[in-house]
Amino acid sequence: MTLAELFRHPDRFIGCIAIGRVARRRPGERLRVGGYETVLDDSDCAQFDALGEALLYRAGDTFSIVAQGFDYPSLARCPALTDDGRCSIHLQGKPLTCEVVPLDPLVPDSLQHLVLAERAQSAVYLGSACIQEGERDDAPLLVNEGRVADRDARDALARRRRALEQEREVWTQAVFDALRADLFDSPAALARIPAGGFLTISLVPALLTVAAASERSRQLCIDYIDSQLGLIERSIAQALTRRRLDDRPVTQQLRGFANAYRHAKERLEQAAASSEDGLRSHPMPARTGIEAIETYLSGATSTH
Template identity: 40%
Template sequence: MTIIHPIPFPVAAGNPPPAGHFAFRCNACGQCCNTPPLLTLDELLRFETRFIGVLALRRVRPLSGDFTATDRAAQADIDRALLLPAPDGEALQITLQAIDYPSLQRCPARDDAGLCGLHADHKPLACEVVPLDALRSDRLQHAVLASRQDELGDADCIVPGQRDGHAPLADATDVVDPAYLDALYAHRHALAADKAHWGRPLYATLATELHAPAVWPRIPHDGFFNLSPAPLIALLATRSPQMLERCLQFVDAQLQLIDATVATALARKHPADRPLTQQLRGYADAYRALRPSLARASRTPHHA
């Protein structure tokens, strides 16, 4: 978590904190690191030997609830920038996600001490913005924090108003911590670049399949529906000879990581691991089916 320092917060002693004002202090308790992170494409490739990556899809409803017209307009701007249009007035988030066995209840990047092993080594942007949410506008981050305070109440990391040792993070309309504001915009910029670079063209190739009656209802509003990244890798491999070689390297690294991860799970013999073991084997099969065509393309005269 980015280190932030407390600054004065103008609340009169003895008065209730202003509505929507939250302060934050990371306690390194690990509750935010109990699942693998969302990833950008650059991060998926960088961490090819650490994270098993998947395509992750989620349906997003229009903003509802007791919000102002300004709130709704700000959120609509975020949705247009980062999401894709979907039926019934909804939007679709197509992103990348690391996965691991839920029985482990931890991110694969956590070290033996329970701390982030990537904290000083290109920690994913999705982790840099925690406890905020890059897919919500700045005006709605107070609502994000209120929700996460309920989820992480015993961690005592998110508090309304001010508290010694906690840094002001958001008020009713803005993110007030400069480091977190920079992290939010960096994450949104990367997500927008992914949407333009591969999200929109990949969606165009998968739209018929995704909107089929057997698939679309399975894409949730909470959580993600996972698919093999093989279609994305096939798309990227057509971009340039250099990217083709990079895709081959990625496929080989993922196959090795999947095989090792499954072998470890089989030795652990946890009953809850079985569904993901089958899923990971399916991802490996998709990569093995894709690899020969990538290898043939890399050997063609025009590639050389």
């Protein structure tokens, strides 16, 4: 999700920052998924590098930094789904990433067939039969001969990539810079990022970044924190009634998120009451104006 999408649904999705390690691709590298194999050439790697320059972050290794919805894995469902399995926000700000599924905006269009092949074999998609090879009368052909054939899918990929670029301007570049010394330049800290997974941390570094833009942005962040504290409290209460052992680590992390939110709210309120800006030491977005950030957080514009 984007930070703006999380602000649009503060009582539905628990927000966090997800940090992942992204493999750097080299010419001659073989990508094999099931019966498909591709040997990357200079053009493939140039496309990966172009996406990386626009959407990723490099400090020795390459990293992704995104806002993400966070919930108990044991629930195995999106918080926006109704009891009958339908999306309750389909027409009210559904996250753009939902339109991109099952494609991957961090992979060049010419290699999306490998993404589909891998998705088709994953446990999340097994049994759904929603990814099949060949043309069908009842479903669109997504990729064909090294290109994204479906117009809606191409458009969704382009819009998701633009959204990630906007995230970089609004907050992710500033957060990367703020975390560089303690995380990205520290081998011991980087060991916390699991292979093929994400390190999830509180959304607070993103909030402090955008809150530094203006008084209006600061108040929007305080309002968001209040909503999140209520949502986290309800989520933990529901988990305690389920009495699942595998929920305990998530409950502990959610309590950590709540504690970080409380400290952040206190800092924001102190900054608002003081003639000295208590957030001045926190990095601000580099290239995004105050009005644009306020509009972005308030949801006055849409990524659609």
